[in-house]
Amino acid sequence: MNVKDRVVLITGSSSGIGWETALAFAERGSLLAIAARSLNKLNELSELIRGKGGTCFIVPVDVTDSESVASMANKVLKHYGRIDVLVNNAGFGVYAPILEADMKDIQDMMDVNYLGVVRCIQAIVPHMVGQKMGHVVNVASMAGFVAAPTHGGYAATKFAVIGLSEALREEVREYGIKVTTINPGPVDTPFFEKAYSEPIPKVAKRFMRKPEEVAQAIVRAVEEEIPQVMVPAGMAPIVKFKALMPTLFARGTGRLYRMEKKQPD
Numbered sequence: 001m002n003v004k005d006r007v008v009l010i011t012g013s014s015s016g017i018g019w020e021t022a023l024a025f026a027e028r029g030s031l032l033a034i035a036a037r038s039l040n041k042l043n044e045l046s047e048l049i050r051g052k053g054g055t056c057f058i059v060p061v062d063v064t065d066s067e068s069v070a071s072m073a074n075k076v077l078k079h080y081g082r083i084d085v086l087v088n089n090a091g092f093g094v095y096a097p098i099l100e101a102d103m104k105d106i107q108d109m110m111d112v113n114y115l116g117v118v119r120c121i122q123a124i125v126p127h128m129v130g131q132k133m134g135h136v137v138n139v140a141s142m143a144g145f146v147a148a149p150t151h152g153g154y155a156a157t158k159f160a161v162i163g164l165s166e167a168l169r170e171e172v173r174e175y176g177i178k179v180t181t182i183n184p185g186p187v188d189t190p191f192f193e194k195a196y197s198e199p200i201p202k203v204a205k206r207f208m209r210k211p212e213e214v215a216q217a218i219v220r221a222v223e224e225e226i227p228q229v230m231v232p233a234g235m236a237p238i239v240k241f242k243a244l245m246p247t248l249f250a251r252g253t254g255r256l257y258r259m260e261k262k263q264p265d
Contacts, residue, residue, distance in 0.1 A: 001135060001178075001222055004029035007080045009072075011063055011120060012090030014041035017139060017187060020215035021087055026054035028219065033076040033083070035061040036090070063090045063116030064108075066123075073123040082131060085222055086124050088117045088161075089139045093154035106153040113157035117164065125172065133176040135222050138165045139214075140181045142230065145239045169227060180221045184214045184231040 008025045012018040014036035022034050026049045034042050034049075034056060042058045049056040057079050061072040076083055091113040094105040117138055128134030143151050144158030162181055169179035187209050209232060217231045230236045 001084070001225065003085070003219065003222060005031060006084040007031045007033065007076070007082055008085040008087065009033040009035065009076055009083050009124070010087040010089055011035045011061060011116070012139075013045060014038040017184070017211045017214045017218075018087070018089040019045055020211040021089065021218050022049065022056075024212075024215040024219045025085075026052065026056070029054075030085075031080060032056040033059055033080065035059045035072055037062055063119060064111045066119055069116075069119040069123045073120075073127070077127060083124055083127060083134070084131075085135045085137065086120060086128075087137045087139070087218060088120050090116055091139065091157075093143075093151075095150045095154060097150055098152045101153050106156075109153055109157050110160075113154070114160040114164070117161055121164075121168065125168075125177065128177050129172065129175045135178045135180065135225070136165075136168065136172075137180045137182060137218055137221060139218075140165070140183050142183050142185045142235055142238070144181070144183060178222075178225050178227070180218075180225075180227055180229065182214065182218055182221065182229050182231065184217075185209065185235050187211055187214055187231075 003025060008022075008030045010018050010022050010025075010032070013022050013034035018034075018036065019041075022032050022045060026032055032049060032055060034045055036042055037060060039058070039060050042060065046056040046058050057076065059072045059075050062068040073083070093109065093113075094102070096102070096105070121136060125134070125136060128136075138161050140161045141155075141158040143155040144162040147155035147159070162183075165179050165181045172179065188211065214231050217229050220226070221229050230239070
């Protein structure tokens, strides 16, 4: 897809990956629709995009509310007349051992990270079917393949997103609609301010990437119609190793977890 003059709707645009993805598409001449709960941050991003000559439409949304999601879709369609790319980026994580996790945190993560994606897909993809074209990008995670200790609640939501994406990809293929999952490792965003109640583990810092890198991967995936992207690409062998030797892999991640707990900050 040539993304110039294509309408791109991005949820979770108020910070991090969503913010940088909006800027990356704007640089390529896309027509942006930015969505999140924080109107102040959306206004700030919109001014930045318009200041660089881009086109941007603001639409507040709560992806846990079906009526809010439907309203978002209708407003964007009324404003632009179409939606060519949907980037489902809204999400958050809270890391805790399963036996200690707050049930509300687990429910809220599933409501935002997975059910929020479903709501957006059901509200927008039918319009893409009518257009006979479109691209859905679901921002999943390496945690959707590898569930490290303390990441169980969050990883479950991303496993769900990857499974949903695999099914949807085949269901909409005949309508010319593409589906991509973007699977970042640790990314330097405000995500970690909520995810960890303790300092970020050293192993996570070692693999930390910038949100701009993920944003560029999202744009490239749409332009080149890539179904699955790992960020960074060098993490792909980790997933393959787990598939080949799951028991050995699990022991390795468990050992790293226990070592992190014992080491001083």
